[in-house]
Amino acid sequence: MDLATAAALMVPGDLSLDELVRRPSWHRGAACRGRGTAVFFPSPGDSLAAARAVCADCPVQAECLSTAVADPGLQGFWGGTSERDRRMIRREGRTPGGTGAGRARLSDRATA
Numbered sequence: 001m002d003l004a005t006a007a008a009l010m011v012p013g014d015l016s017l018d019e020l021v022r023r024p025s026w027h028r029g030a031a032c033r034g035r036g037t038a039v040f041f042p043s044p045g046d047s048l049a050a051a052r053a054v055c056a057d058c059p060v061q062a063e064c065l066s067t068a069v070a071d072p073g074l075q076g077f078w079g080g081t082s083e084r085d086r087r088m089i090r091r092e093g094r095t096p097g098g099t100g101a102g103r104a105r106l107s108d109r110a111t112a
Contacts, residue, residue, distance in 0.1 A: 024067070031058035040077040048082055055080035065096040 027033065031054050032040065039050045055061055055077070065079025069086050079096070081089070089096070 024063070026060040026063040029060045030064065031055065031060075037076075041075070042077070048077060051077040052080060062096065069096050 035054065039054065042048060042051070055064075058064065058080075061079055063079075065081060068074050068078035068081060069089050072086075072090065074086075075083060078086075
């Protein structure tokens with residue numbers, strides 16, 4: 001399918017074609033791909049267990065977490081972490097996927 005056809009098939013509310021083209025390649029392998037977004041953008045006080053379960057076995061969790069930690073404006077549940085988890089990772093100076101004491105491990109975060 002060419003870009004003009006893809007653009008013609010998009011409906012209002014979909015991501016723009018430009019947004020789709022610029023997505024990182026790791027998005028294609030994400031366990032959350034094709035799922036609804038509600039579980040990853042819970043209301044305050046809602047459980048994060050469902051989102052954590054999806055991320056637990058995701059083959060691109062490290063890439064997702066790295067992206068989320070690098071972008072403080074990113075909202076929702078990404079890379080197995082909540083916004084609160086990522087603020088803590090940034091504040092403590094941990095690095096996703098790093099080594100040693102500075103490494104951000106998902107087991108370090110509090111469960112919600």
